[in-house]
Amino acid sequence: MISRKTKYALQALGRMAASPAGEPMLIADLAARERIPRKYLETILVTLRKGGVLQSRVGRGGGYQLALPPAEITLARVVRLLEGEFAPLPCLADSEPVCCDECDDLATCGTRLVMADVKRAVTVTLENLTLADLAERSRAAAARQRGLVDFSI
Amino acid sequence: MISRKTKYALQALGRMAASPAGEPMLIADLAARERIPRKYLETILVTLRKGGVLQSRVGRGGGYQLALPPAEITLARVVRLLEGEFAPLPCLADSEPVCCDECDDLATCGTRLVMADVKRAVTVTLENLTLADLAERSRAAAARQRGLVDFSI
DNA sequence: TTTATGTCTATAATATCTATAGGAAATAAT
DNA sequence: ATTATTTCCTATAGATATTATAGACATAAA
Numbered sequence: 001m002i003s004r005k006t007k008y009a010l011q012a013l014g015r016m017a018a019s020p021a022g023e024p025m026l027i028a029d030l031a032a033r034e035r036i037p038r039k040y041l042e043t044i045l046v047t048l049r050k051g052g053v054l055q056s057r058v059g060r061g062g063g064y065q066l067a068l069p070p071a072e073i074t075l076a077r078v079v080r081l082l083e084g085e086f087a088p089l090p091c092l093a094d095s096e097p098v099c100c101d102e103c104d105d106l107a108t109c110g111t112r113l114v115m116a117d118v119k120r121a122v123t124v125t126l127e128n129l130t131l132a133d134l135a136e137r138s139r140a141a142a143a144r145q146r147g148l149v150d151f152s153i
Numbered sequence: 154m155i156s157r158k159t160k161y162a163l164q165a166l167g168r169m170a171a172s173p174a175g176e177p178m179l180i181a182d183l184a185a186r187e188r189i190p191r192k193y194l195e196t197i198l199v200t201l202r203k204g205g206v207l208q209s210r211v212g213r214g215g216g217y218q219l220a221l222p223p224a225e226i227t228l229a230r231v232v233r234l235l236e237g238e239f240a241p242l243p244c245l246a247d248s249e250p251v252c253c254d255e256c257d258d259l260a261t262c263g264t265r266l267v268m269a270d271v272k273r274a275v276t277v278t279l280e281n282l283t284l285a286d287l288a289e290r291s292r293a294a295a296a297r298q299r300g301l302v303d304f305s306i
Numbered sequence: 307t308t309t310a311t312g313t314c315t316a317t318a319a320t321a322t323c324t325a326t327a328g329g330a331a332a333t334a335a336t
Numbered sequence: 337a338t339t340a341t342t343t344c345c346t347a348t349a350g351a352t353a354t355t356a357t358a359g360a361c362a363t364a365a366a
Contacts, residue, residue: 002241002268004355007253010264027312035255040356046313059364060310075267088155100160102188107298110291111163114228114282115155121274129267138263145260156323180343193325199344211343212333 006082008036009044010134013053013078017070017135024056024063044082051081070135076126086122088115159235161189162197163287166206166231170223170288177209177216197235204234223288229279239275241268 011034016025027045031038045064048054055067066073079086087093091106092115099106106112164187169178180198184191198217201207208220219226232239240246244259245268252259259265 003353007242007264010267011255014263026310037356039358042312043314043356049312056312057364058310058312058362061365062311062363064312089160102164105298108291108294110167110287110294111160113290113294114163114287117282118275118278121278122271125271125274129270134263134267137266138261141261141263141266145258158323179341190325192327195343196325196345202343209343210333211331211341213341214334215332215342217343 002079003083005040005044006079008034008041009048009078009082010075012036012041012045013048013066013073013131014134014138016054016064016066017073017131018139021065021069024061024065026063030064047081048078051077053078053081066131069132071130071132073131074127075129075131075134076123078131079126086119086126088118092116092119155232156236158193158197159232161187161194162201162231162235163228165189165194165198166201166219166226166284167287167291169207169217169219170226170284171292174218174222177214177218179216183217200234201231204230206231206234219284223284226284227280228282228284228287229276231284232279239272239279241271245269245272 012030015030015034019025027042028038030036030045031041034041045054045056049056049064049067052067053073054064056062056064076086085093085095087097089100089112090098091100091103091109091112097106100109103109103112165183168183168187172178180195181191183189183198184194187194198207198209202209202217202220206220206226207217209215209217229239238246238248240250242253242265243251244253244256244262244265250259253262256262256265
């Protein structure tokens with residue numbers, strides 16, 4: 001289960017990915033259109049900016065925009081910024097894996113060995129999805145819903 | 154990240170899978186050997202019993218044992234019992250998917266469409282792993298660590 | 307200089323997870 | 337029968353994490 005925070009981030013980024021590049025979007029607009037608490041969204045966007053996914057400009061005419069083309073922003077990157085490095089167990093962290101208190105030996109822990117498979121599966125999946133995929137799938141689903149045959153799938 | 158509860162469950166089940174079948178194990182022993190708070194483990198084992206993964210007998214000579222051969226107990230089943238059905242988002246639940254408050258339409262939500270891939274990846278992985286895998290990997294790792302070449306990999 | 311905008315730090319509110327307590331019920335041995 | 341052993345049940349306390357809000361501050365354009 002991803003946190004609500006991460007979900008909000010993906011919604012906001014999806015909206016930006018689907019909007020014309022070059023036009024900064026306002027926090028307040030994003031919050032209203034995606035129904036995200038505004039102050040909460042602020043903190044999320046700051047995290048994304050510090051992580052290199054967003055650019056911002058302060059002052060009149062300012063706002064947020066993607067720092068890279070949507071196809072170059074993987075979901076893995078976004079999720080990592082908000083949830084931290086993905087690891088089903090603390091002992092499976094890439095950087096400084098920590099053995100659980102109750103474990104004698106990380107290297108022979110069966111739980112860790114099987115959960116490593118889960119980590120790999122999730123990582124591969126998230127590395128291969130981008131904001132472009134997110135936006136495109138949404139667009140295609142909406143087109144399909146309107147009864148149109150969508151030839152660009 | 155799996156909860157500590159689920160981790161405890163896997164540790165205890167792994168221990169049982171690696172022990173000779175037919176001999177019930179005591180909560181107190183499992184708790185001591187895996188360093189799990191005893192009362193907490195009790196509640197976990199009850200959940201597993203109600204879920205059909207464990208059998209128990211009360212009274213002297215009683216205890217817990219697996220209700221099925223380790224190879225027939227998938228991690229998916231265990232994780233589902235403890236964490237609930239796996240779904241990265243509430244709208245991706247198999248039974249009664251619930252659209253997020255802030256979403257207009259579940260069917261065209263891009264976030265949901267990409268997270269469906271993650272759900273699939275995790276589900277497939279967990280369905281294909283069993284307690285036998287967990288126990289065997291631990292055994293093999295321990296053998297390897299002792300400097301033995303392990304031919305049974 | 308005024309208005310519009312993001313930034314930062316702190317903290318409140320809520321939810322979830324982890325752990326414990328204490329006794330009830332069941333079973334086997336004596 | 338009685339006792340020792342063991343799981344079962346219900347409730348609740350304690351700890352931690354998540355979600356949300358507040359308010360003062362900094363920056364930039366008109």
